[in-house]
Every structure is written in structure tokens, then in C-alpha cells.
Amino acid sequence: MPDPTANPRLKQIVEGACRMTVTQPDQRLPVTSELLGRLPSKLHLTSLIQYDQQMVWAAFTMAHRFLFRVSELTSPSPTAFNPSATLLLQDVCWNDTVLQLSIKQSKTDQHRKETTLFMSASEAPIIYNACVTYAQQRQHRQPPDLPFFINSSGRFLTRFDLKHALKITLPDGEDRARYSSHSFRIGGATSAAADGLSTEVICERERWKSSSFKRYIRPQRNVLNLIIFVGGKKKSSATFYMSATAVADLGVL
Structure with a gap:
């Protein structure tokens, strides 16, 4: 008996039905710059020792700033890793002014060409200090x-x-069921767009090959964007939502 699924007409019908399928909206919420700045207060209250708190905080900030896919930042299991994909200590370099990361491969890198990411200490001091403090330990x-x-x-x-x-570090009142490890990438894209970065800059900095990042953008809950001037330069208030006490408790100042 011939295979009915091999019928060309049936294949066309199936393909057409797939194109008509309504894509459900992504319900995951973003970890925006504002929310990221509130996480250390709860992180400090966990049972984790200071070193593990520093590790978690560095992972949070790095995932948000560089819009990492989780597979690029973490290991597949607590005891095994893929040296050709996982971020290793030898892939991270730093000095007093710059943090440099070497990404060996990514989803959009079909030819597995290594990508180098940079962040200056002056560009994002809280994130730089979090990553370097952990790296030194x-x-x-x-x-x-x-x-x-x-x-x-x-x-x-x-x-x-x-x-x-x-x-466990989300503030009270947040819908924890709608947050995942991918919320950092979503939040990083949302915050970059809110800061006024162009499509070209976001795609280049975050390794997107097209404007597909726009599907990650979420509406900001705070429509008023307070501006703070530091040293004569304009800074987004989101950078300063974290209390000095919370940051000092993590040992990243």
C-alpha cells in the first residue's frame, strides 16, 4: 500500500496549514536593567557563601550585558562541559580598564568563527566590577x-x-513563573532599545544577524526614564537602582 504522506498534494496542504498556525506570544518577562539592579538585595539574603553569590551575580550581569544564550554561558551538567562551546576561564581576559570574552561558537555562527566581545570599565562599571571581582577569585x-x-x-x-x-532573587510581587534563564537575553535587548541604541549597534554588539532581536523587546513598565548626570555625562537611572549597601555586601565595589 503506497505511503499516503508521500502524496505531493497532501504535503502542500500540510505546509499551508503550518503557515496558518498562529504563533503564541512569548510570555516570558525580561530582566531589565532596573530589575537587575534590585537582585543583589535578595541574593545577599540567600544561604550561598560569598564566593557563590559573586559567581551568580557575575553570571546575571554578564548574561544581561552581552545577551548570552544560556548554552554559551553554562555547562550541560554540573560535572561535564563542552570545551568547544562552554565559556572557560581562559576565554576571559581583563585589565584595569577592559573586560574581553572569546566566544568560540554561537547559534548564528554557522562557520564556528570565534567572536571577541569587549566591555570597558567606564562603559558599565557595576557589570565590569561584578565580572572581574568573580574572575579574580x-x-x-x-x-x-x-x-x-x-x-x-x-x-x-x-x-x-x-x-x-x-x-529565588526576584523581588516580592514578581511573577516567578514567567521568568527563565532566557529572561536575561530578553531584558538585555529591551534595555538596549530603551537606551536608544540603533538596530545596527544592537545587532553588532549582541551577535544578531538580522533585526530578529525586535521580537525580544518588551514594553517598559516605567514609562518615565529618569536621567542622572554624573561627572557632566548623562547616565540612565537604571544603572543606579542598586543600593551601594547591596553591592558592597557582594564585595564588588
């Missing part, structure tokens, strides 16, 4: 050819760990 604990994110017990940071850490 990390380099004395485990070899450089192991994942960058390793906790005090020697276990690699996983997607589940990152998601769980976010859930």
Missing part, C-alpha cells in the same frame, strides 16, 4: 581550561542553576 580555585562559572563545591553552573538563582 575564580582563577585561584580551578584550572583555566575548566568552565568560567564553577561554584565553591567545584560544580559547573548549569541552565537549571541560573534559572533557580534568578527565581
